[in-house]
Amino acid sequence: MTLDLVLIRPEFFLLFGFLVLLWYGTGGLVRPVAEIITVADSNYNKQYSCLGSSLTTTHETEVANESPKISYANERPGGEATSAARFASRPAAFGSLRRPTAGPNHAASALCLWAILWCLLCTVLAFYGPLQSVFLGGSFQKDYYSMQLCGILFFTAAFVLRVSLGWQKTAAIRHTEYVYLAMLALMGQYLFIQTTDLMSMYLCLELQSFSLVVLCGLNYKSAYSIEASMKYFLLSAFRSCLLLLGIGFLYWQTGETTISHIESLVFRTSTEPNLLLLLGIWFVSMGLLWKLAAAPLHFWVPDVYTGAWSSVSLWITVLPKISVLGFWTHNWQNLWNRSFGNTLAFFRILSMIIGALAPLAQTTLKRLLAYSSIGHMGLLLMPLCGSASNSVGALWTHMFIYILINLGTWGLIMAPMTRPNQPSLKAAGPQFIWDLKGLNQSSATAAFRWRVFMTSLAGLPPVYGFLGKAGILWRSLNNGLLITVAVALVYTLLGSVYYLKVMKVCYVDNPTSWGTYGKFSSTTAYIIAICVAFMLIGLWHGNYFFLLTHLLSLKV
Incomplete structure (x- = not known):
C-alpha cells in the first residue's frame, strides 16, 4: 500500500494541479478577471469633472430649452451616483479614461x-x-x-x-x-x-x-x-x-x-x-x-x-x-x-490511398491537413508489422518529426491574418488555400515557413520530414513488405501534388484580394521558428535523434 502511494505521486500531482486550476478559475478568493480599483488622484478627478461638464453641453439644439438630466445606474438616495457607476453607464464618454485594473484581463x-x-x-x-x-x-x-x-x-x-x-x-x-x-x-x-x-x-x-x-x-x-x-x-x-x-x-x-x-x-x-x-x-x-x-x-x-x-x-x-x-x-x-498476423496491411494501405487521393479535391486548409493525417497514419502503421521489434524506433522517429511539423503548420493557421477587403475576418487565420495567394509578396518569411512545412509533410528532401519517412520505408524493406513500400512511394508521389499546390498558391498565383499575417504572439513565433530550424538542419544532424528513439525501442 505504501509503495502504491509512492508510485502514484505523479497522479496525485495531476489531481492536485487540476483542483488548483479549477479553484483558481471558479473560486471566490482569486478570480482570473479584471477588477476595477479606485485610485485617489486629484488630476484624475479634475479630468473626470471636466469630461462630465463637457458632456452636458454637447446635446443637440432641439433640447436647448430643457436642462438635460443624465441618469446613472446605482444612484444614491440623494440623487448622486458613485464614480464606478458613472463609468459603467457612460463607456463612450470615458473611453480614454479607463479606471486602473488589477488581475489578468483574459x-x-x-x-x-x-x-x-x-x-x-x-x-x-x-x-x-x-x-x-x-x-x-x-x-x-x-x-x-x-x-x-x-x-x-x-x-x-x-x-x-x-x-x-x-x-x-x-x-x-x-x-x-x-x-x-x-x-x-x-x-x-x-x-x-x-x-x-x-x-x-x-x-x-x-x-x-x-x-x-x-x-x-x-x-x-x-x-x-x-x-x-x-x-x-x-x-x-x-x-x-x-x-x-x-x-x-x-x-x-x-x-x-x-x-x-x-x-x-x-x-x-x-x-x-x-x-x-x-x-x-x-x-x-x-x-x-x-x-x-x-x-x-x-x-x-x-x-x-x-x-x-x-x-x-x-x-x-x-x-x-x-x-x-x-x-x-x-x-x-x-x-x-499472434491472432491476425499481417492483417494490419489492409488498414495502412487503405489509409495511404485515401490520404493520397482525397486531398486533391480539397479547398480548405483544415480538411487538407485532416486527410494528410490519415495518410501519415498509414505510414505510422507500417512498422507495426510482423514482430516489429526493430521498427519501433523508426515509428517514433517519424512520429516526433510529425509532431514538430504539426506544431508549426497549425501555428501558422492560428496566426491572425489581416484582410483589407474583409475587416470582419481580421482575427481569423487562413481558412482556404487561396487565402495564401501572393503571400510571398506580402510576407516572404511566412511563405518560406509554409514551404518548409509542406515539403516536410510530403517527405521530400532536403528537410527533416524526409528522414522519418525514409526510416520507415527502410525498415519495411528489411521486413519484406515490398507491396506496402510500393504503395507508400505512390502515396508520396500523389501527396506531393497537393502539398506543392499550397506552395504554388504562395509563390505563383496572383492574388485577387490581399491578405497577410498580422501581429504574431511572440512565443508562438519563436516556436514556429524553432520548428522551421529543426526541419532545415535535422536531416544533416539527425543521428542523435535516431539514437534516442533506438534506445527507447529497446525498452519495449
Whole structure:
C-alpha cells in the first residue's frame, strides 16, 4: 500500500494541479478577471469633472430649452451616483479614461499559462521518476518505456497549449472550461499509456473522448462546431460499443481482463483460439484504430477538424496518437500479431490511398491537413508489422518529426491574418488555400515557413520530414513488405501534388484580394521558428535523434 502511494505521486500531482486550476478559475478568493480599483488622484478627478461638464453641453439644439438630466445606474438616495457607476453607464464618454485594473484581463489565457507550467513539471516528474512497478492492483504499470512516453506526452501538450495561447486572445475565446477539459483529456491519455488492463483502458479512452467531445462543441455559435461535436460523440459511442463487446468476448473466454494474462492463457496452450476470442481481439483493435483515424475508420476526421477550433484540431492531431501508439506497441502488439498476423496491411494501405487521393479535391486548409493525417497514419502503421521489434524506433522517429511539423503548420493557421477587403475576418487565420495567394509578396518569411512545412509533410528532401519517412520505408524493406513500400512511394508521389499546390498558391498565383499575417504572439513565433530550424538542419544532424528513439525501442 505504501509503495502504491509512492508510485502514484505523479497522479496525485495531476489531481492536485487540476483542483488548483479549477479553484483558481471558479473560486471566490482569486478570480482570473479584471477588477476595477479606485485610485485617489486629484488630476484624475479634475479630468473626470471636466469630461462630465463637457458632456452636458454637447446635446443637440432641439433640447436647448430643457436642462438635460443624465441618469446613472446605482444612484444614491440623494440623487448622486458613485464614480464606478458613472463609468459603467457612460463607456463612450470615458473611453480614454479607463479606471486602473488589477488581475489578468483574459481568464482562459491565465489558466492556460498555469496549465503549461503544470505540464512542464509533470514532464520532469515523468522523465526522472526513480521507481518502476505495477500499481493499483496491476491495472497500471510504470516502466522506462511508458514513463518516457508520458514525459514526451506532457512536453508536447505544453507546446500545443502555448502555440494556441496567442490565438485564444486574438479570437476572443473566454471559455475557462477549455483548460479543464484539455487537462482531463491529457490525464486520460497519460494513464492510457500505462494501462495493462482492458477495463482501465476503456475508462481512460472514455475520459479523453468525453473531454474532446465537449471541446469540439465549445464554439456553440457555429453550426460546424455543433456538427463536429455530434459526429465525434455518436461515432465515439459506436466505437465504445465495439470496444465493450470485444472486452466482453475476451472475458467470457478467459475470465481475465489483464492483457498479459490473456496472452498467456490463449497463446501458450496447445489449442487454437476460438472464434469469440478472435472477435474480441478484433473489436478491441477496431476501437484503437478508430482513435488513430486509420481508414476505413476515418470518416469523423475531416468534419471534426473543420468544425472544431484550430487548437482543438491540433490537440486531436497529435496527443491521442502518442497515447494509442504507446499502448499498442507496449501491450497490444504481440496479441494482435499472434491472432491476425499481417492483417494490419489492409488498414495502412487503405489509409495511404485515401490520404493520397482525397486531398486533391480539397479547398480548405483544415480538411487538407485532416486527410494528410490519415495518410501519415498509414505510414505510422507500417512498422507495426510482423514482430516489429526493430521498427519501433523508426515509428517514433517519424512520429516526433510529425509532431514538430504539426506544431508549426497549425501555428501558422492560428496566426491572425489581416484582410483589407474583409475587416470582419481580421482575427481569423487562413481558412482556404487561396487565402495564401501572393503571400510571398506580402510576407516572404511566412511563405518560406509554409514551404518548409509542406515539403516536410510530403517527405521530400532536403528537410527533416524526409528522414522519418525514409526510416520507415527502410525498415519495411528489411521486413519484406515490398507491396506496402510500393504503395507508400505512390502515396508520396500523389501527396506531393497537393502539398506543392499550397506552395504554388504562395509563390505563383496572383492574388485577387490581399491578405497577410498580422501581429504574431511572440512565443508562438519563436516556436514556429524553432520548428522551421529543426526541419532545415535535422536531416544533416539527425543521428542523435535516431539514437534516442533506438534506445527507447529497446525498452519495449
